[in-house]
Amino acid sequence: MDTLMSLADGFHTALTFENLLLALLGTFLGTMMGALPGLGPSNGVAILIPLAFTLGLGATPSLILLTSVYYGAMYGGRISSILLNIPGDEPAMMTCLDGYPMAKKGLAGEALSLSGIASFVGAFIATWGLILLAPQLVKFALLFGPAEYFALFALAFATLGGVSSTNQAKSAFAAMLGLGLSVIGVDTQTGVPRLTFGEVHLYDGLDFLVAIVGLFALSEVFIFLEHRHGSATGAGHKVSVGRITPPWKMVKETTPTMLRSSLLGFVAGVLPGAGASLGSFISYSMEKKLVDRKNTFGTGDPRGVAAPEAGNNAAAGGALVPMLALGVPGSGTTAVLLAVLLSLNITPGPLLFQNNPDVVWGLIAALFIANFMLLAMNIPMVGIFTRVLMIPPRILMPIVAMVSFVGIYGISGSSFDLLVMIGFGVMGWLLRKLDVPLVPIILGTLLGNTMENNLRRAVTISNGDYWTLVGSPLAIGLWTVAIVGFILPLFLSRFVKARMHERGDDEGAISD
Amino acid sequence: MSDRIFGAVGLCLALFYGWATLQIQESFLSDAVGPKTFPLVIAVILGLASLVILLRPDPDPVWPSLARLAEILAAVVVMILYAEFLPVVGFLIATAFASAYLTWRLGTGPLQSVVVGVATSIGIYVIFKLVLGLSLASGPFGF
CATH class of the missing domain: 1.10.287 (Helix Hairpins)
Structure with a gap:
């Protein structure tokens, strides 16, 4: 009952003209970014953060804009998967498997509308999951002291590389690199400058927005420059969509698939280190095992389109749960969303639900609204987005680069930050070549200060006794999960990753 | 290696x-x-x-040829120049040059690149400065 009341308040917050407009803008931009190969949810959101920031939007409106982009990108990714056999973003990789064969059979319109419905179902169920699960998690998180929080952060880093990275040493390297960067600047507790080498610009630390935009958006530009596959996409393809309503029979057939995949995707999203790509991957694999009796998966089976789409949209909603309730994001895009909250001086976690219920519930209500907007945009109006695919990357990528520069310059107005961003862009390119995941770096720069503060608080409270870090059953439990979460993938990941990578994409793409 | x-x-x-x-x-x-x-x-x-x-190294990634590497290096130099010259010559001019260069290097014809670069610059200027009211670098000419 309480929840419904809060939700009603949330709708009250979300249903203002400004917020509805932002949700509409966000869903539109998001679908477009998702559809365009080379722009995914994480770099899409990253580019828009500085904008939301410099436009002086408040916390709720910015979050509404950016999560609408996130949900939208999850919808949009399927469009190019189905029509061009090129995933628009990483989570849409699995949709190629059955979506493109369907399009070749002349069922492109059916595939698009069916996957639109599947996306809707996934996102809808996940948003309800968010409503039910997040408050429970918050109650649990209220038991946490500084030592437990420190352990929780350690858990987040240990599991983040997890299933999505083949090499745990490299994800540990990335996490430490991020944490190391967060140390730069004046120490918050004693006021001494650390690792600034006398550079005044570094005294208040590196701006994580600069790091995010550099690593995610600029590195993509360099990847394109390296391959110069400027005209590879879009041009030369004749895209005919046909009818854009799915036959009723097809929807009925795929309903159980959608429901199962949504649940599975949601769970995958909540787990740390998984995210939407994994959500769509396991949904597809499970569906294939369960219902593929005639071996039709991979040849244009509608269920093979519905499963990954419901899965990745549900995972997107699921990934918001730990981000909002604990302040620990489990995927790339939620890490970027955390950056937004932190720049707006809002600390996610249990206190967010107590101190800023309007932000949380306004956001949740906006997600419902955005989801309906997306359904409308992605079925009757999908034609608009198929035209967007005609923009070749050789024109798109410079725009991405320039918008990144504009955003960062808009925040700080300093050339120094632009130079740092270019530095991060080059670093991002190099690390992606070496298959080092970028998300732990971002998470490290974001959480480093909080993590250190919790460590120091815990030890100070216990008068310098470090054993306090493992002083409660809860802390011990978290450390155990962290250690298991770090070690287990050493055995499992080779298998999962190898199968995920059967579908091209050798660039170690940014995970969602 | x-x-x-x-x-x-x-x-x-x-x-x-x-x-x-x-x-x-x-x-x-x-x-x-x-x-x-x-x-x-x-x-x-x-x-x-x-x-x-x-x-315990992983297998080597595919490194780009020397020419492509030079390409990336050149783009980095252009971006650095862009960052340095942005406050000096103003947003419109700097952005037109930088995006024309990038568009050209990504495989557009030279003349078309100039058009696209100028269009990108003006487009971003209109959307971000005139519509959204963002503060962009203004050079000696006020734009």
């Missing part, structure tokens, strides 16, 4: 990081942990991770 070099560089980075941490001037008013402990732990784990990468 790439990973061995990468691991070695990482190891140097860890050593440097540890050394730089030890250079931190401690304040006379310090908490029980102090400003050095956390970065030192980071340096140690960074070093260990680099060592593992060094000793």
